[in-house]
Amino acid sequence: MSNPALTQPRTSTDVPHGRMAMWWFLGSEVVIFGGLIVTYIMFRQAHPEWAEYAAHTMRWAGATNTMVLLTSSFTVVLAHQAAHEGNHKKAANLLFVTLLFAFAFLGLKSYEYSHEIAAGFTPVTNVFWSFYFFMTALHGLHVIAGMVAIFIVALAVRRGENPQRVEYVGMYWHLVDIVWIFLFPLLYLAS
Amino acid sequence: MSENTHKNPNYFAIFAFLVAAFIVSVILDSMSGSPWTIAAIFLIAAVKAYLVVMYFMHLSVEPRFLKVMVIGLIVTLAAFYIGVITDMVGGFGKVL
Numbered sequence: 001m002s003n004p005a006l007t008q009p010r011t012s013t014d015v016p017h018g019r020m021a022m023w024w025f026l027g028s029e030v031v032i033f034g035g036l037i038v039t040y041i042m043f044r045q046a047h048p049e050w051a052e053y054a055a056h057t058m059r060w061a062g063a064t065n066t067m068v069l070l071t072s073s074f075t076v077v078l079a080h081q082a083a084h085e086g087n088h089k090k091a092a093n094l095l096f097v098t099l100l101f102a103f104a105f106l107g108l109k110s111y112e113y114s115h116e117i118a119a120g121f122t123p124v125t126n127v128f129w130s131f132y133f134f135m136t137a138l139h140g141l142h143v144i145a146g147m148v149a150i151f152i153v154a155l156a157v158r159r160g161e162n163p164q165r166v167e168y169v170g171m172y173w174h175l176v177d178i179v180w181i182f183l184f185p186l187l188y189l190a191s
Numbered sequence: 192m193s194e195n196t197h198k199n200p201n202y203f204a205i206f207a208f209l210v211a212a213f214i215v216s217v218i219l220d221s222m223s224g225s226p227w228t229i230a231a232i233f234l235i236a237a238v239k240a241y242l243v244v245m246y247f248m249h250l251s252v253e254p255r256f257l258k259v260m261v262i263g264l265i266v267t268l269a270a271f272y273i274g275v276i277t278d279m280v281g282g283f284g285k286v287l
Contacts, residue, residue, distance in 0.1 A: 189220040
């Protein structure tokens with residue numbers, strides 16, 4: 001029941017419309033997060049004392065969340081492979097597993113926030129903590145958006161509808177993972 | 192992934208490498224805070240991102256123009272950094 005307009009390659013580019021749209025969308029996301037990350041790096045170079053602030057972040061929680069997101073990237077690519085092979089039930093199940101990892105990520109991030117705020121580190125403490133809360137919260141919002149999309153796609157794929165969307169939602173999820181790959185050393189390591 | 196006949200990469204091997212690279216970066220960070228260690232940690236992060244984009248997002252089998260688009264984004268960010276940081280550098284190369 002897939003939409004032929006989304007699954008058939010464009011004659012000019014040899015890329016299906018849906019995947020093409022995803023690449024453009026992800027490109028805009030790179031500009032948003034990339035701009036923030038580059039700005040943070042410049043501030044960090046100008047303020048060596050930020051290393052001291054970074055030492056107050058919960059490194060073990062950031063490391064655990066890195067593992068959680070890496071593993072979720074693995075499950076979502078396996079879901080894509082299953083959908084590609086026509087095994088829709090397996091694809092849906094792997095997407096639901098990905099959702100569990102996403103819940104774990106958000107749970108741990110919430111735990112981190114509560115401890116940091118209780119310790120007196122809030123978005124208005126100083127510019128480092130403003131960056132920390134803004135970048136991680138923006139990333140968290142992307143995680144939530146991805147969870148909603150994954151849930152909708154998983155339900156549809158279980159019924160055998162629009163299996164090509166597993167790849168599209170997977171591409172988005174990988175971007176969420178890539179952003180965290182850079183946020184982790186920037187905010188938690190290198191202190 | 193312009194053709195549906197391409198051979199899938201070994202996803203498990205890529206995942207295992209990503210986990211190993213992550214562990215190495217955490218160990219490096221706990222060993223020393225020297226600028227070289229920090230550079231190595233960010234190099235590892237870049238390699239991890241490259242593997243995810245190329246093999247999990249399948250950019251390796253996409254048409255060339257999509258690869259150029261991604262490279263163009265990275266070049267734009269680099270230009271942004273170089274353009275602004277040169278304005279921020281004061282005497283003796285110190286960032287203001």
